[in-house]
Amino acid sequence: MNCKGVIRELSNYIDGDLEPAVKQELERHLEHCEDCTMILDQTKKSIEILCDSKPVQLASDVRSRLHAALRRKIDPGQA
Amino acid sequence: MFNAIFITEKGLKAQFLGPLDTLSAPNPNRLPSSVAREDEHLLVAAAKQGGTAAFEELINRYEDKIFRLTKNITGNHEDAEDAMQDAFLKAYSHLKDFHGDSRFYTWLVRIAANESLMRLRKRRPNQFSLDEPVEGDTDLMPRELEDWDPSPEQRYAQGELQGILADIIEKLDPEFRIVLVLRDLEELSTQETAEALGISVPAVKSRLLRARLKVREKLNRHFRRGTLN
Numbered sequence: 001m002n003c004k005g006v007i008r009e010l011s012n013y014i015d016g017d018l019e020p021a022v023k024q025e026l027e028r029h030l031e032h033c034e035d036c037t038m039i040l041d042q043t044k045k046s047i048e049i050l051c052d053s054k055p056v057q058l059a060s061d062v063r064s065r066l067h068a069a070l071r072r073k074i075d076p077g078q079a
Numbered sequence: 080m081f082n083a084i085f086i087t088e089k090g091l092k093a094q095f096l097g098p099l100d101t102l103s104a105p106n107p108n109r110l111p112s113s114v115a116r117e118d119e120h121l122l123v124a125a126a127k128q129g130g131t132a133a134f135e136e137l138i139n140r141y142e143d144k145i146f147r148l149t150k151n152i153t154g155n156h157e158d159a160e161d162a163m164q165d166a167f168l169k170a171y172s173h174l175k176d177f178h179g180d181s182r183f184y185t186w187l188v189r190i191a192a193n194e195s196l197m198r199l200r201k202r203r204p205n206q207f208s209l210d211e212p213v214e215g216d217t218d219l220m221p222r223e224l225e226d227w228d229p230s231p232e233q234r235y236a237q238g239e240l241q242g243i244l245a246d247i248i249e250k251l252d253p254e255f256r257i258v259l260v261l262r263d264l265e266e267l268s269t270q271e272t273a274e275a276l277g278i279s280v281p282a283v284k285s286r287l288l289r290a291r292l293k294v295r296e297k298l299n300r301h302f303r304r305g306t307l308n
Contacts, residue, residue: 050259053240058142066163069168070138
């Protein structure tokens with residue numbers, strides 16, 4: 001497998017979604033290719049940072065409107 | 080094309096006529112949101128029985144995440160708020176159609192993604208396609224290769240890093256952004272993402288690969304060694 005092949009399968013490799021033979025071939029390439037190893041590590045790190053990112057707390061006016069809409073839904077007569 | 084989430088119109092009549100004050104915030108009876116998500120099915124069961132407080136707790140628990148999702152997909156504050164509201168209202172109306180085949184949150188994400196996509200397509204008709212194949216792989220090879228520190232994110236305050244990520248996500252093309260958001264922020268599986276968007280698993284995978292490589296490349300400009308904050 002060459003560098004192009006590794007990049008093509010990078011996402012599947014990170015997700016553990018490769019056939020064992022392809023995985024082995026990819027890992028053999030990684031053993032001697034610093035560039036692909038760097039790209040793999042940085043892509044994994046990027047995903048980790050995305051997964052860890054916390055949503056910002058909803059602004060109070062947006063939250064009030066959401067709850068008011070639900071109140072209207074539950075009892076339209078009271079709206 | 081994406082699959083509309085099948086919701087029967089019969090479910091539009093509000094099921095729960097509990098006291099309205101249970102929905103007012105702040106609610107003294109509000110359950111702590113730190114409760115482990117394993118209790119989600121109990122809250123859903125209670126909400127199905129007409130427990131407005133239980134449904135309110137589900138909203139309290141997920142409103143921040145659902146708004147982030149709708150904002151990330153639509154890229155527009157007004158549309159994001161409308162999509163979030165409609166997603167929760169539809170979830171409430173159609174709770175009886177939720178049979179627990181997935182987590183409630185996953186079901187909610189699918190509804191919210193659908194609402195967001197409808198609004199995005201309205202604003203940007205014919206500007207993106209989720210189901211057309213991504214052509215070729217000639218542009219796949221990363222160009223910017225530089226060392227990062229082991230924990231480059233620690234250079235930034237939490238708020239600053241969130242701003243950087245939000246900016247990167249916003250600038251991705253919608254067809255890559257939507258898949259990335261569902262897979263790597265909302266942590267849906269590839270299969271769940273494909274089902275939510277009504278596209279094939281290979282289409283999800285090819286878009287996800289490109290999105291992840293683009294995010295790495297953009298983060299490289301902030302994380303490479305020697306970069307000043």
